[in-house]
Amino acid sequence: MTSDDSHNGTINVPATTDHLHEIREFLRARIRAAGFSEFEENGIVLAVDEACSNLIRHAYHNDPTQSVEVSLAIDPDVVTVSISDTATPFDPNSAQVPDMPTYLQERRNGGLGILIMRRVMDMIDYVPCGPTSNRNMLVLTKRRTA
Amino acid sequence: MNQFTAVTQQDERGICCIDLAGYLDAHTATELESIMNTAITNGCSRIVVNFADLEYISSAGLGVFMVFIESVRSDGGDIKLAAMKPKVFTVFDLLGFPVLFEIYPTVEEAKQAFPSLDA
Numbered sequence: 001m002t003s004d005d006s007h008n009g010t011i012n013v014p015a016t017t018d019h020l021h022e023i024r025e026f027l028r029a030r031i032r033a034a035g036f037s038e039f040e041e042n043g044i045v046l047a048v049d050e051a052c053s054n055l056i057r058h059a060y061h062n063d064p065t066q067s068v069e070v071s072l073a074i075d076p077d078v079v080t081v082s083i084s085d086t087a088t089p090f091d092p093n094s095a096q097v098p099d100m101p102t103y104l105q106e107r108r109n110g111g112l113g114i115l116i117m118r119r120v121m122d123m124i125d126y127v128p129c130g131p132t133s134n135r136n137m138l139v140l141t142k143r144r145t146a
Numbered sequence: 147m148n149q150f151t152a153v154t155q156q157d158e159r160g161i162c163c164i165d166l167a168g169y170l171d172a173h174t175a176t177e178l179e180s181i182m183n184t185a186i187t188n189g190c191s192r193i194v195v196n197f198a199d200l201e202y203i204s205s206a207g208l209g210v211f212m213v214f215i216e217s218v219r220s221d222g223g224d225i226k227l228a229a230m231k232p233k234v235f236t237v238f239d240l241l242g243f244p245v246l247f248e249i250y251p252t253v254e255e256a257k258q259a260f261p262s263l264d265a
Contacts, residue, residue, distance in 0.1 A: 017173035053172035
């Protein structure tokens with residue numbers, strides 16, 4: 001389910017990984033229409049995909065009765081993506097990210113989503129649910145570079 | 147909608163080439179893991195992954211290669227990667243994966259990089 005104008009909008013999908021491609025397509029069309037570079041578009045789409053994948057797999061355990069809501073707002077030079085959920089709060093800013101040389105040397109697997117989000121996006125804000133809202137909100141921000 | 151396909155074919159030198167197409171994400175990575183597991187279980191340790199028709203990869207896709215690389219190399223083989231579009235290579239590069247995996251411009255170059263079994 002989506003609602004929007006040409007550059008902004010919201011998509012709400014069941015919390016299962018087979019819906020990730022719908023989120024990516026929703027973002028791509030609008031970021032491209034706003035004139036961001038393909039490089040920036042790919043980075044933002046990847047970061048949001050990683051955030052939603054983590055949410056769906058680790059917080060919702062692929063539960064189709066739950067949902068993930070992704071809202072996009074594009075100012076002339078800033079893309080803001082807000083991802084909201086009702087799962088147990090988890091602030092990705094508090095997570096330890098792997099040291100990649102060690103990670104690769106030890107042939108580890110998994111746990112790269114938050115590192116990708118940090119490397120691609122300019123800002124990651126997290127507001128857990130509380131008295132004013134029953135939803136957690138993860139806000140990813142990317143400024144135009146070209 | 148068929149988001150992802152992976153097709154395995156073995157050449158006369160015993161090299162398994164896995165042709166990827168579409169979108170490799172947290173949903174479709176399990177399919178690739180199953181296909182690679184089958185190839186390796188069937189005795190293939192010299193593997194070339196052809197990325198020519200792959201449009202997208204996320205960290206779940208990268209993770210599949212991490213699952214198998216150690217066991218394949220301990221059997222004297224390797225997983226060599228080939229023909230990536232720049233947007234796919236960018237994701238590998240973002241995390242430093244080219245340090246661990248050999249990445250070639252073409253499938254043929256990746257195959258040639260395996261030593262001859264006759265030697």
